Amino acid sequence: MSARYDPASAEPKWQSAWAEAEVFTATRDPSKPKYYVLEMFPYPSGRIHMGHVRNYTMGDVIARYKSASGFSVLHPMGWDAFGMPAENAAMATGGHPKDWTYANIDEMRGQMKPLGLSIDWSREFATCDPEYYGQQQALFLDFLEKGLVYRKNAVVNWDPVDMTVLANEQVIDGCGWRSGAPVERRELTQWFFKISDHSEELLSALDGLENWPEKVRTMQANWIGKSQGLQFSFPLTETTSGFDGIEVYTTRPDTLLGASFVGISPDHPLAKALEVDNPDIAAFCAECRQMGTSEADLEKAEKKGLDTGLKARHPLDPSWELPVWIANFILMDYGTGAVFACPAHDQRDLDFARKYGLPVIDTFFAQDDDTPVSNTAFVPPKTEKVTWVNHFAGLDVATGQEAIDATITYAETQGWGKGIENYRLRDWGLSRQRYWGCPIPVVYCDDCGVVPEKKENLPVSLPYDSGNESIDFSVPGNPLDRHPTWSDVPCPSCGKMAKRETDTMDTFVDSSWYYARFTAPRATTPTDGDEAAYWMNVDQYIGGIEHAILHLLYSRFFARAMNICGHLPDTAREPFDALFTQGMVTHEIYHTRDSNGRPVYHLPEDVSDGKLADGTAVEIIPSAKMSKSKKNVVDPLNIIDAFGADTARWFILSDSPPERDVEWTAAGAEAAYKHLQRVWRLADDVRQRSDEAAPAGGSEEDRALSRITARATVDVTAGIEGFAFNTSVAKLYAFTSAVAKSKASAAAKAEALRTMAQLMQPMTPHLAEEVWSMLGGVDLVAQAPWPKADPALLVEDSVVLPIQINGKRRSELKVAKDLPKDEVEAMALADPAVIRVLAGAIPKKVVVVPGRIVNVVV
RNA sequence: GCGGGCGUGGUGGAAUGGUAGACACAGGAGACUUAAAAUCUCCAGGCUUAACAGCCGUGCCGGUUCGAGUCCGGCCGCCCGUACCA
Numbered sequence: 001m002s003a004r005y006d007p008a009s010a011e012p013k014w015q016s017a018w019a020e021a022e023v024f025t026a027t028r029d030p031s032k033p034k035y036y037v038l039e040m041f042p043y044p045s046g047r048i049h050m051g052h053v054r055n056y057t058m059g060d061v062i063a064r065y066k067s068a069s070g071f072s073v074l075h076p077m078g079w080d081a082f083g084m085p086a087e088n089a090a091m092a093t094g095g096h097p098k099d100w101t102y103a104n105i106d107e108m109r110g111q112m113k114p115l116g117l118s119i120d121w122s123r124e125f126a127t128c129d130p131e132y133y134g135q136q137q138a139l140f141l142d143f144l145e146k147g148l149v150y151r152k153n154a155v156v157n158w159d160p161v162d163m164t165v166l167a168n169e170q171v172i173d174g175c176g177w178r179s180g181a182p183v184e185r186r187e188l189t190q191w192f193f194k195i196s197d198h199s200e201e202l203l204s205a206l207d208g209l210e211n212w213p214e215k216v217r218t219m220q221a222n223w224i225g226k227s228q229g230l231q232f233s234f235p236l237t238e239t240t241s242g243f244d245g246i247e248v249y250t251t252r253p254d255t256l257l258g259a260s261f262v263g264i265s266p267d268h269p270l271a272k273a274l275e276v277d278n279p280d281i282a283a284f285c286a287e288c289r290q291m292g293t294s295e296a297d298l299e300k301a302e303k304k305g306l307d308t309g310l311k312a313r314h315p316l317d318p319s320w321e322l323p324v325w326i327a328n329f330i331l332m333d334y335g336t337g338a339v340f341a342c343p344a345h346d347q348r349d350l351d352f353a354r355k356y357g358l359p360v361i362d363t364f365f366a367q368d369d370d371t372p373v374s375n376t377a378f379v380p381p382k383t384e385k386v387t388w389v390n391h392f393a394g395l396d397v398a399t400g401q402e403a404i405d406a407t408i409t410y411a412e413t414q415g416w417g418k419g420i421e422n423y424r425l426r427d428w429g430l431s432r433q434r435y436w437g438c439p440i441p442v443v444y445c446d447d448c449g450v451v452p453e454k455k456e457n458l459p460v461s462l463p464y465d466s467g468n469e470s471i472d473f474s475v476p477g478n479p480l481d482r483h484p485t486w487s488d489v490p491c492p493s494c495g496k497m498a499k500r501e502t503d504t505m506d507t508f509v510d511s512s513w514y515y516a517r518f519t520a521p522r523a524t525t526p527t528d529g530d531e532a533a534y535w536m537n538v539d540q541y542i543g544g545i546e547h548a549i550l551h552l553l554y555s556r557f558f559a560r561a562m563n564i565c566g567h568l569p570d571t572a573r574e575p576f577d578a579l580f581t582q583g584m585v586t587h588e589i590y591h592t593r594d595s596n597g598r599p600v601y602h603l604p605e606d607v608s609d610g611k612l613a614d615g616t617a618v619e620i621i622p623s624a625k626m627s628k629s630k631k632n633v634v635d636p637l638n639i640i641d642a643f644g645a646d647t648a649r650w651f652i653l654s655d656s657p658p659e660r661d662v663e664w665t666a667a668g669a670e671a672a673y674k675h676l677q678r679v680w681r682l683a684d685d686v687r688q689r690s691d692e693a694a695p696a697g698g699s700e701e702d703r704a705l706s707r708i709t710a711r712a713t714v715d716v717t718a719g720i721e722g723f724a725f726n727t728s729v730a731k732l733y734a735f736t737s738a739v740a741k742s743k744a745s746a747a748a749k750a751e752a753l754r755t756m757a758q759l760m761q762p763m764t765p766h767l768a769e770e771v772w773s774m775l776g777g778v779d780l781v782a783q784a785p786w787p788k789a790d791p792a793l794l795v796e797d798s799v800v801l802p803i804q805i806n807g808k809r810r811s812e813l814k815v816a817k818d819l820p821k822d823e824v825e826a827m828a829l830a831d832p833a834v835i836r837v838l839a840g841a842i843p844k845k846v847v848v849v850p851g852r853i854v855n856v857v858v
Numbered sequence: 859g860c861g862g863g864c865g866u867g868g869u870g871g872a873a874u875g876g877u878a879g880a881c882a883c884a885g886g887a888g889a890c891u892u893a894a895a896a897u898c899u900c901c902a903g904g905c906u907u908a909a910c911a912g913c914c915g916u917g918c919c920g921g922u923u924c925g926a927g928u929c930c931g932g933c934c935g936c937c938c939g940u941a942c943c944a
Contacts, residue, residue: 085944169944431942506942853876855876
């Protein structure tokens with residue numbers, strides 16, 4: 001019986017060896033360059049899933065590779081531990097969010113450690129640790145002092161039955177998820193970070209983020225949404241509720257002569273004033289407010305409007321009166337909350353105008369077409385010239401941009417409008433009416449007003465943390481509001497009894513600075529100057545594309561704000577030097593049907609050959625993101641139990657490029673396991689032959705294997721450097737086959753396999769240690785330097801050139817690598833296949849790209 | 859709705875603008891074995907052909923180029939985000 005590699009015994013053995021040698025403890029070493037690799041930390045849901053395995057394996061490949069390449073590596077792990085699910089679990093099961101969260105963390109840490117990740121666990125923290133959120137409160141107070149935080153009114157989703165604020169996620173088809181009641185929009189006074197003050201900086205600094213994916217930079221730039229436009233007022237024909245005009249902002253002032261009506265948001269102050277006395281307007285606004293706050297819902301909802309009866313004068317012609325409408329698609333958050341509508345040149349305005357019978361006025365036509373607009377708006381191109389019907393600034397034929405610029409200049413000269421820069425980015429509302437979050441450290445005093453808590457009183461602990469009596473999760477709403485004593489505190493300023501803020505912070509705040517905290521996780525200030533200066537920035541950040549905008553933008557803002565307050569050096573205003581966004585892990589979905597024809601889902605482990613254990617055939621839906629509800633999940637622990645962590649790691653890195661989705665298949669996992677066994681068998685075989693004498697000076701076979709090893713080293717390294725781990729894996733497959741086929745001596749094969757162990761170490765660290773130790777490697781392969789290929793072994797002296805005729809491959813030519821172009825051309829034209837295909841035709845030209853291709857053009 | 863991305867054999871995918879399908883999975887044939895498992899070898903995009911070879915082929919339509927999976931424009935489909943899910 002042949003021996004086999006046994007991951008179940010080998011993996012814990014090597015994990016202990018790493019722990020004993022403290023290989024992964026990050027230490028400040030001034031003699032080495034540093035490298036900080038960070039994966040987006042997990043929410044402690046209770047179980048790790050394959051997405052986590054993928055994320056942390058990728059980070060681990062980088063961390064181990066950089067460590068072998070001579071860097072002092074920081075690779076920490078923590079927990080994004082505040083948030084709604086803990087409160088929901090408490091409501092559902094009667095436990096406490098804190099107990100639930102920490103139990104989950106223990107569970108997940110226990111599931112992660114068997115993966116053999118090169119993490120410095122001594123730096124671990126959870127954002128719900130009072131030591132962490134207390135420092136976050138200190139940051140908040142510093143931000144407050146620097147004017148980076150303020151209070152204002154903002155709308156939330158309100159469940160009128162449960163009497164509670166709902167997250168967008170908790171609004172299903174416009175109704176509360178528990179009560180089923182239609183939600184309403186309600187205004188509350190809330191805390192905001194002044195991120196909009198930094199719009200320009202957050203935008204322009206994107207240019208410097210060269211190692212971020214282009215798509216993420218584009219998305220952030222569009223989100224910030226800088227625009228150039230005209231702000232001006234439509235005077236009302238008569239002053240109404242104190243309003244004598246309606247201020248609008250437009251990016252297309254060139255279409256002003258196509259104005260057909262003035263539209264205001266249902267949340268516009270004028271609309272609110274009008275609804276007091278007008279039941280129709282009140283009813284319409286109420287209907288508009290019977291809806292969640294999510295932008296996607298608002299924009300996708302049917303467009304509705306109501307004529308207020310008010311009239312506004314066109315700024316270019318006081319005798320031209322436009323109706324004033326309230327329309328549900330106008331957002332109060334953007335611009336001034338009011339627009340002028342130009343149906344001829346904006347599709348949404350056109351649909352609205354057709355629905356309500358409002359006029360459609362063309363102000364220009366495409367140059368080669370003067371057809372009036374019917375049901376498709378002619379959207380003005382900014383760069384192409386168009387023919388104007390009648391442009392007030394005297395334009396006849398001009399591009400949209402020229403017309404916009406001329407219009408703004410004209411308006412400014414005439415004194416009725418002003419060209420301004422506008423940003424779509426809104427300030428970041430951080431108040432949450434929930435228990436399981438970081439308390440906002442302010443007190444409301446009847447005499448002193450809003451008073452910041454004193455830093456020496458931090459952390460402002462949640463009741464459960466501070467030993468206060470328990471709180472009540474049996475009913476919806478914020479338990480901190482209902483707590484009998486927690487909010488009763490002396491005013492930090494005058495000492496009189498006052499009320500503590502009961503809102504907690506958005507969990508995005510927690511994740512906006514954890515990367516900085518990892519550099520000094522036990523410091524008694526948010527960061528430590530020396531540690532931050534050494535370890536920041538994060539050299540490589542890795543996470544899902546779903547965080548492309550909010551988390552990453554908030555983190556960028558926070559790094560700036562922390563810099564302003566002296567918590568981060570100037571060099572760390574952009575916290576992430578390089579970003580990589582990974583794809584999801586997917587799996588086929590299996591289901592049968594119940595008596596009503598509705599799908600009943602089944603776990604992959606319960607399905608084999610398309611059948612359940614009882615023989616029932618399942619329907620198969622193509623691969624989709626793993627989700628508990630569809631049961632298309634594979635528990636990483638089951639894979640580790642069956643095959644070991646290296647198999648899970650190897651498979652998850654194989655096949656799919658890291659930025660794309662990877663489909664988990666049982667067959668693929670088995671194949672990965674087989675390959676690792678094969679590598680081990682090769683090493684075992686060589687070990688048994690280790691006393692064979694090596695030929696003096698090496699045989700030709702030995703030299704060939706050296707060249708193969710050098711080529712593999714270069715290719716695998718390139719794959720890791722280029723975040724193309726799947727190609728590194730493919731090269732390692734080929735390398736393995738080459739070693740297996742090679743007739744080289746045992747000594748030469750041992751040499752090749754030791755290099756293979758080094759190359760595999762970032763991906764399959766346990767097997768790599770096993771092979772390394774079997775073949776006489778010194779110490780741990782985790783501590784061995786990255787292999788270097790001898791350039792002399794990489795030189796190829798001849799090359800195969802494909803010969804194309806008119807771009808179609810017809811033959812090929814093996815030539816010396818540096819053969820002159822004209823000789824290559826002559827050989828190509830003398831090629832029998834070329835002569836046959838040409839059939840006497842005279843080539844017009846011959847393109848020779850040295851070392852690549854020959855193309856004969858006829 | 860808006861912003862961004864992706865689309866290549868039966869499947870996952872490879873390919874500095876230069877031989878499309880490397881490397882794998884599933885499949886087929888064979889070796890070894892009493893047998894199975896394990897392992898090893900070979901075949902394999904589609905169509906035509908006895909073979910040589912030829913034609914077609916990277917979601918669809920068009921363009922740039924000696925040459926396009928790759929670049930540009932327009933569509934279709936799917937995915938991510940859309941500010942209180944994390």
